Amino acid sequence: MFFTEASKTWCVDTTMITSTLRKSRKGLVMLWRTSAGVRHLIIISAVFGGVMAALPYIQITATQRLVDVLVAGSANGLSPGHWMVPLWLLLFTFAAMQLMGSLEPWLDVSMRERQKGEMSTALWQKVSRMPLSAFEDSQKLDMMYRALAATDGVYLIWSSLLKNLLGNIGGNLLILVMLWNASPLVAVILLLATLPTGWTTLHVTRRLGEAAYGYTRLERKRLYWMGLGFDAYAGAELRLYRLGKHVEMRWAALSAERLREQARCEKNVIQYLILPTMLFLSLPYIAALTLLTVSAVQHRISIGTLVALAVAIGQYRTSVSALIWHFVSLGEQITNLSSYSDLLNHEEEKQQNGTSKLTFHKELRFDNVCFRYPRSDTYALRDINLVFRPGERVALIGENGSGKTTLIKLVAGLYQPTEGRITVDGQDISRLPADAWRSKVAVVFQDFVRYALTLRQNILLSDNEAASKQTLLQKVLQQTGLDELAKMLPGGMDTVLGREFDGGRDLSMGEWQRVALARALCRPEADILILDEPTSWQDAFEEFEVYRYFQQWAYPNKTIILISHRIAPAALADRIIVLHQGAIVEQGSHRELLARNGMYAQLYAEHERRCRTG
Known part of the structure; x- marks a missing residue:
């Protein structure tokens, strides 16, 4: 309502003038x-x-x-x-x-x-x-x-x-x-x-x-x-x-x-x-x-x-x-x-001054981390105690709404814990400049962005030294299969993607997902690579290729975190973390979790049963 009863009283209120x-x-x-x-x-x-x-x-x-x-x-x-x-x-x-x-x-x-x-x-x-x-x-x-x-x-x-x-x-x-x-x-x-x-x-x-x-x-x-x-x-x-x-x-x-x-x-x-x-x-x-x-x-x-x-x-x-x-x-x-x-005048993320670089040589640690979204009384994550080490292949699994995506956004420094703290080699990342830690993380989000730019610009979007990355770019194009796609585009790597503007060429969702994957792989300074359902838009053959690279990628010191609803890819990881209703219910290797006969073992048994029955 425009006027309340209080607003209809014409008393002398100097705050009315001073505020205006x-x-x-x-x-x-x-x-x-x-x-x-x-x-x-x-x-x-x-x-x-x-x-x-x-x-x-x-x-x-x-x-x-x-x-x-x-x-x-x-x-x-x-x-x-x-x-x-x-x-x-x-x-x-x-x-x-x-x-x-x-x-x-x-x-x-x-x-x-x-x-x-x-x-x-x-x-x-x-x-x-x-x-x-x-x-x-x-x-x-x-x-x-x-x-x-x-x-x-x-x-x-x-x-x-x-x-x-x-x-x-x-x-x-x-x-x-x-x-x-x-x-x-x-x-x-x-x-x-x-x-x-x-x-x-x-x-x-x-x-x-x-x-x-x-x-x-x-x-x-x-x-x-x-x-x-x-x-x-x-x-x-x-x-x-x-x-x-x-x-x-x-x-x-x-x-x-x-x-x-x-x-x-x-x-x-x-x-x-x-x-x-x-x-x-x-x-x-x-x-x-x-x-x-x-x-x-x-x-x-x-x-x-x-x-x-x-x-x-x-x-x-x-x-x-x-x-x-x-x-x-x-x-x-x-x-x-x-x-x-x-x-x-709103609060900003702490910005990085100078060229000092953050190192990730020992561990990324979650200590009693809890998180809830703004104006929500429900915790999306509760009592998370977790350690990621350089070179690990880690899989996060759990039902929808279990907190997997929220967890990786905390890993990437996009959110700060409501309670607890996250440290990298002993430094609390909430006290670090935002870009200092984010430059060490590359993420392929499930809801990736499709930029109305050329294929080259889509991959090297945030790279200010694109000219020096041509060798890496060619390697990434081969790994993701985009080299063959580029040959079929009318302008090659300089073809505008999407139909928003004249001359643009749209891609299938699977091809767009590979572009997003290539964008993440073209960040060699990133120590952590996060893949959130990286094959959700891929066919069976493309999915096999992505997970083969997941297991064999020649990045010995890069930590790779995979999120998947599918059980089979998780078995390729060094460690599997099972989330349920925002909490970690178990973690370990594929064999260790099968031996415990817990939630992971039940999910895997159901997966095996469906594979046998077709």
Whole structure:
């Protein structure tokens, strides 16, 4: 709901103003530090606002002078020297305002694109350094969505605060000075009428910003359902199961809910802003104009002054109304900016400084490690005590949800333990720079990424010294069978993979999986190679080749960890670790575990039975 009962009480709450101004100030400071180009545009905006503040005052003053000269001259005669100066001044202000109006869209576009590019770069750099667990926290994802929206809309804060505030507030102050000189009472009436309007505006702006938090998750859900319609891989099931109508209905329902929330906001804006504004501005405007008319009738002010001040009061009222809507439009943007600032201040993974390298010569040890995902009360892993040694071939087996993938992400340093610690040669990896340990690990994930890049770039994606790895690349291509695939591609190794862009050639899932495997093998500095279901998309012959390499790969000091639902590949490992409901229930060699007649022996017996019965 947009307005709670508490929000309907119009008590004096200074935090309302300070919170809004503080968040706006963050935007000003942040954008000022973005780049020299943006700073130049900010200065131009400030000058633009100052000029826009002065022009109405000059226009009104010239109008007053011209009317007075014409009225006086109607009785005494006119000479060009009397009326030409105010006329040319008036024409100058018209031309200047026309020019400023033409420059304003260019200024807005220039500032928006520069600021968007700089802020998007900073945002990307930040999220790449955040812990992976942040991307599995729905509240953190909401914050990221708002921060991303801020990159496209924060320029409005600058535009409104600089051009509109300087222009409108500065112009209004000059108008009030002019009114004070003619009639202090009129100036006081208009000023006092503005104060409650400004207070109401700040209140509504803050409430609109708070409502933006509620919209975030709704918008993310809408984008999710919309995205399914544009996803080539989801498209197959949508058509096969005739889900298109269902997805459309879900999206339409969320869109209708969003419109209802927006209508509720608009209703409250009308109730708490538009109607009070009409009351606070219209009646004082009528009263001020009446007082000035009476003064003109009593010859206390000239006809020119009456005309100029009538125009000034109308300008003042229009300017205040414009300021109100500028502030209201900033409500959501200020909220997004606050999320952007919070995101930039979010905890980061420890980054590596210098070129110091971590060694893995003795062991990787898990000591009483427990882990649970963000905002979950259930442990995914419990009391894990485990040691991996250089050169070992280790197999992890267990049913779905037993914690195998979570365990390897802890091995890779992508997660940190909730309890306990993980050490490499005695060093706690949670206290090490993230990249220092991850550079020692290569992983083939079950849900590997298919990059819309060339075959060569897909394999050497993260390698900054690709030119020096050609010998290794050729060896890996032969090991994974991609050398034959490269010969069949129209551009060889430089063929773009996937159909997202022109000229791309898609691969089968088995071929994509081999590309992911080759990517992992092209990291010779990695001491640990993790294979998460590396043959899930392979046919029987390809599966045999992968596991033959698993047993015979000439990496004597490289630890290889295999995750598989199949029992047969696990028998090739030096050690087998059996996981059940997040805990290790047994570990040992194939023969040792068969002799214990535990869970592994039961799984193996079932495997043998199915092989005999076909």
